[in-house]
Amino acid sequence: MTEKAVLAANAAFYRAFRDGDAEAMDLVWARSAAVACIHPGWPPLFGRDAVMKSWAGALSSSPAIAVESPRVVLTGGTAAVLCLERIGRSVLAATNLFVNEAGHWRIFHHHASAIARGAPRAKPPARPRVVH
């Protein structure tokens, strides 16, 4: 039940993103909880104003984004959705955090990052010393 509602909130977030719908994007973000965001290749943004401003820019060039393999991790009163984002031939990994505000699951943190082509899936990763 909770998992289904969280997945619906995650889908609404990506629908707003794909549709470039600033009003819908505003609606899916938390009102009371502290809000943060790490866009791909970016340092963290803190606060609802900074985050929504960043989305205003991102939405102006909305990509044809598809969500794959969402999985919900419920812990305490919060929910994390880990999923893949497919944009053209690029694939990103995302961590989306949700909190229930007055019956509505709303996102309060989004972190997305590119998955390297040919990223190994079985052997242990080494933290890159040079990232570029």
Add this chain to the structure above:
Amino acid sequence: MTEKAVLAANAAFYRAFRDGDAEAMDLVWARSAAVACIHPGWPPLFGRDAVMKSWAGALSSSPAIAVESPRVVLTGGTAAVLCLERIGRSVLAATNLFVNEAGHWRIFHHHASAIARGAPRAKPPARPRVVH
């Protein structure tokens, strides 16, 4: 009080990483909560076994990692620490999620990703269409 304890748990996580200390790394990860991890450039890993196995590999080549600007976001019963990781000349952004298990804040999700050199800090980001 809580924030201080969460920051201490975050510091312990990075100390285990920097020291290549597998035992300490095992201790800082959650026992009861579901565990996940997104290493830089990697798809998500799920489950304590898969995550700890990945760390065994990462710890064998422990980098001289320094943590900067950690900020705690408390929501419900969980805590997120957003911070920067500096490894040589590379800088990564990290989301670390913590849950309180029997009085101990333990990490249950880690997501780290490279910050692009010269990443804009003010103008709106565009989701990359080609990530490489």
